[in-house]
Amino acid sequence: MTEPTAARPPKALAFDVFGTVVDWRSSIARESATFLAKIDRSDIEPHDFADQWRRRYLPAMAGVSGGQRGFVKLDILHREMLDALLHDLDIDPAALEPALLANWADAWHRLAPWPDSVAGIARLRTAFPVVTLSNGNVSLMVDMARRAGIIWDAILGAEYARAYKPQPAAYLATADALGLAPQELCLVASHHSDLAAARGCGLMTAHIDRPMEYGGARAPDADAAQDWEYSADSLTALAAQMGC
Amino acid sequence: MTEPTAARPPKALAFDVFGTVVDWRSSIARESATFLAKIDRSDIEPHDFADQWRRRYLPAMAGVSGGQRGFVKLDILHREMLDALLHDLDIDPAALEPALLANWADAWHRLAPWPDSVAGIARLRTAFPVVTLSNGNVSLMVDMARRAGIIWDAILGAEYARAYKPQPAAYLATADALGLAPQELCLVASHHSDLAAARGCGLMTAHIDRPMEYGGARAPDADAAQDWEYSADSLTALAAQMGC
Numbered sequence: 287m288t289e290p291t292a293a294r295p296p297k298a299l300a301f302d303v304f305g306t307v308v309d310w311r312s313s314i315a316r317e318s319a320t321f322l323a324k325i326d327r328s329d330i331e332p333h334d335f336a337d338q339w340r341r342r343y344l345p346a347m348a349g350v351s352g353g354q355r356g357f358v359k360l361d362i363l364h365r366e367m368l369d370a371l372l373h374d375l376d377i378d379p380a381a382l383e384p385a386l387l388a389n390w391a392d393a394w395h396r397l398a399p400w401p402d403s404v405a406g407i408a409r410l411r412t413a414f415p416v417v418t419l420s421n422g423n424v425s426l427m428v429d430m431a432r433r434a435g436i437i438w439d440a441i442l443g444a445e446y447a448r449a450y451k452p453q454p455a456a457y458l459a460t461a462d463a464l465g466l467a468p469q470e471l472c473l474v475a476s477h478h479s480d481l482a483a484a485r486g487c488g489l490m491t492a493h494i495d496r497p498m499e500y501g502g503a504r505a506p507d508a509d510a511a512q513d514w515e516y517s518a519d520s521l522t523a524l525a526a527q528m529g530c
Numbered sequence: 531m532t533e534p535t536a537a538r539p540p541k542a543l544a545f546d547v548f549g550t551v552v553d554w555r556s557s558i559a560r561e562s563a564t565f566l567a568k569i570d571r572s573d574i575e576p577h578d579f580a581d582q583w584r585r586r587y588l589p590a591m592a593g594v595s596g597g598q599r600g601f602v603k604l605d606i607l608h609r610e611m612l613d614a615l616l617h618d619l620d621i622d623p624a625a626l627e628p629a630l631l632a633n634w635a636d637a638w639h640r641l642a643p644w645p646d647s648v649a650g651i652a653r654l655r656t657a658f659p660v661v662t663l664s665n666g667n668v669s670l671m672v673d674m675a676r677r678a679g680i681i682w683d684a685i686l687g688a689e690y691a692r693a694y695k696p697q698p699a700a701y702l703a704t705a706d707a708l709g710l711a712p713q714e715l716c717l718v719a720s721h722h723s724d725l726a727a728a729r730g731c732g733l734m735t736a737h738i739d740r741p742m743e744y745g746g747a748r749a750p751d752a753d754a755a756q757d758w759e760y761s762a763d764s765l766t767a768l769a770a771q772m773g774c
Contacts, residue, residue: 428659440685464672
């Protein structure tokens with residue numbers, strides 16, 4: 287935890303969600319273990335399954351961001367990624383019950399928060415509007431927040447902007463929706479690559495260290511670390527730094 | 531108050547806000563009285579001023595909906611409407627302090643809820659996702675909700691859809707963002723015209739009677755009344771009807 291180097295506090299906080307607020311890997315592994323057992327494939331290690339599902343995330347969004355297709359919600363991409371992963375594991379998704387597949391893809395709506403997230407966001411919300419700046423779609427964010435007991439002031443980010451991070455439009459549209467200049471908005475994220483893109487758009491930045499996001503393995507963007515305006519090892523620690 | 535005639539409950543509730551949730555007329559009159567006094571025009575009756583400001587609302591949005599200009603946030607329209615109204619009252623807005631004018635236009639961010647709104651929405655939120663389906667822009671909704679203590683699960687409606695009600699896109703995009711078919715979403719509104727447009731898109735409808743929205747005067751859309759799925763004289767009464 288370092289002291290803030292920011293000259294002035296932001297006017298609102300925008301949160302990355304997958305990894306920063308919720309522990310996608312443990313949640314997806316836990317749910318996938320159940321689904322894999324139902325289809326008699328308990329031989330597949332569920333954390334590996336979660337990692338492989340997530341690994342398809344950047345290429346799937348790149349298809350949208352590169353203009354090969356129009357904007358589609360992350361729900362659609364999650365389902366396509368699941369189907370492709372099952373194929374790779376010699377499982378034919380067309381042979382599975384449609385309701386089971388839909389429920390499996392929907393596991394991303396049920397991700398559990400890190401232990402400090404609910405309390406940290408609630409404390410930060412006493413001083414700042416708090417919004418999502420996630421690639422997750424609106425209904426995914428709403429379901430997750432209601433389940434976890436997180437209160438957001440607005441769900442912004444990719445679906446609102448119709449552009450996926452790290453495209454500048456995702457960051458800039460979120461600031462604009464809040465009536466703020468980019469430098470008045472602070473992105474809170476565990477990923478250096480996300481923070482770097484936000485900084486490139488003029489946003490302030492707060493890094494949250496989540497060493498267990500990849501089960502203890504080195505983060506793929508570890509080399510992109512910079513000296514962020516805020517840096518903390520939890521959202522409650524960030525709240526303390528910000529005087530909430 | 532009538533019994534619900536709906537065959538099945540909705541999966542989410544989308545709220546009109548101006549008039550349904552907040553008492554725009556009293557709030558704008560109260561704030562305008564202060565601003566009018568500051569510019570030595572206390573001769574202008576503040577409720578008349580509020581009514582005249584609001585009367586410019588439909589024509590201003592019609593310019594956007596009719597395609598004469600691209601989508602602009604309601605904040606911009608509110609400011610343009612204020613400038614035009616001041617001109618009509620022989621007040622030159624260019625001669626006033628910019629900060630005073632900006633603050634006056636911002637009065638729409640500070641509208642006060644009806645006495646039953648905060649409790650009613652909180653009760654309804656225990657059973658249904660609750661979102662805004664207002665023509666108000668995101669930052670206006672966020673400021674108003676934080677000030678009033680209203681918790682929304684998402685801010686949807688005109689700015690998200692980039693279309694003003696009663697254009698079908700405003701209703702349909704809100705349902706789509708929630709991952710719902712139109713008939714699974716219920717609009718909660720005090721205006722028959724709004725409910726009629728929502729029904730035309732397939733949404734369910736809940737009418738909230740707000741006889742004091744126009745200071746006791748007849749509502750301009752009183753003749754558009756229909757037999758709505760739900761009908762109540764407050765949001766707490768609606769919550770009771772819906773079993774919350």
